[in-house]
Amino acid sequence: MSVFNLTHFDASAFFLMGTPDLEAAHVWISIPFSIFYIMGLLGNFMLLYVIGKEQTLHKPVYLLLSMLVLTEIGTYISIIPKAMCIFWFNLKGITVGGCLNQMFFIHVASVTHSTVLVTMAFDHFVAICNPLRYATVITSARIAKLARVGLIRDVLFILPMPLLLSRQPFCANNIIPHTRCDHMAMVKMSCGDITVNRMYGLVIALVIVMLDLTLIALSYGLFIRAVLRVSSKKAHQKSFSTSTDHIGVKKMSYPSFLFSTVTYRFGQGIDPHLHIILTNLYYLLLPMFNPIIYGAKTFELREKLRKYTCRI
Template sequence: MAVFNLTHFDASAFFLMGIPDLEAAHVWISIPFSIFYIMGLLGNFTLLYVIGKEQTLHKPMYLLLSMLALTEIGTSTSVVPKTMCIFWFNLKGITVGGCLTQMFFIHVASVTHSAVLVTMAFDRCVAICNPLRYATVITNARIAKLGLVGLIRAVPFILPMPLLRQQFCANHIIPHTCCDHMPVVKISCGDITVNKMYGLVIAFVIIMLDLTLFALSYGLFIRAVLRVSSKKAHQKYFSTCTDHISVMKMSYPSFLFSTVTYRFGQGIDPHLHIILTNLYYLLLPMFNLIIYGAKTFEVREKLRKYTCRI
């Protein structure tokens, strides 16, 4: 059984080096990174503002969009501000406590994001399979409870990551822009087998559980749709899920790539892996408004209403 102990941590700071071999280009790399981050924040906060202000949008589907926006803001904000401090001001130091806190919030936000996507699949399944009971089954209160369950699920899974025993000796240099789990684990001078396996098992347990729930929800969804003879109705029903599937296609392959390559991708250049990891945290929040806001009629109309006032 894993031992939890913080006594082996040195009191001095860690040092995040940014992107190895591309230190001279940090300022240039920061330009698209900061643009993506600002666009993601503006888009998601705009979505939250519009949904909060408009009583007509106080519905389960839009509550789910708000929860998705919050998880994406949380994920990107856990990573980007410190990354920009490294790129712009060469502030590479971070306390041990700050590093472990960042690690915790990055992964809690990511796991909660997955739980929200599962809840959205459940919402679509009920809407198509049992539309007459949708209003009684899918309520704002129930969606809020499911979101809270997703958050509560993430905490006990992720909390052991920063607390598993690690022994840091002279090397406190982390070749990354943030305190992701594996970059921190790899600078340990002790046995990291338990840490590596725990991170890998948790990642695949959560992904397999969530993908199984996705498959079940969409299996029931497709069965219900195929019972309808009209091809036009098929197109209408399937179009209601394109947004959700688009976000899934961006989220899970990127997450799996990051998880697997840290452990087995020895031939991948470190700077390429770090850039792709950062883009995962940056692009998903930016596309949230594009995928959902721009393609959902009610949100699009409300966004146009508030934009025209400016």
């Protein structure tokens, strides 16, 4: 059901072109994309299944991991099926309402992903710096409450984007040189004054990313200070080794997101097909690493995953 049902627009308002200048290679591009997509879905659904099935994994840290997985699955199913329809069947048409819906869900999933990373950083900080109070500070009920508050924040931040765009007149040039409906791609299709749209999109992207990055940096700064106060070198190594998975996910998430955001606004010199392929790879590859990073680094989860995969 469409959230933004805009009946006053042409039913076939936009055409998503896929990767400009590489249309002849769409079938070949779809092969690795399909492989990554299937592997990512299987790996993440396996994580959700194991965490849901095993009572011993019903802990705040795994609840957070489930939330992270859900945001990435949401992004997956918002982007990749339409891209595959373009690559395989040349089905490029999309209504304005459909475009606004896709844009809304992609951006909500992306900023919610950032919110979950902040909560995970806080969880990790308490676990390392104040382990005696961890069980009372970090509870499943509190994590669920933080998740609800974060989701409401993210929806309220993103909702004005499609609402503002829904009031814009769109030009005869209705071709979007991309595989998905991005906020800035739709803004560029407008014939009206897009100053507010451009500024709001940029401010929201920077405010959310900078705020979340600041909170993450603060939590890890306090964590590092607490660890360095411990004289034992073995304790240093153990504490830092438990942080590498979290840091790895964050290092992959934010630079790629900022690259996509900045390129759309200021990267006129970058080849469009390069930008499109890189942003799609960001959305494809990042979810694939969750089962690898968290499954390999977390002994308890690794053993449960092995238990179920060995049955297949």
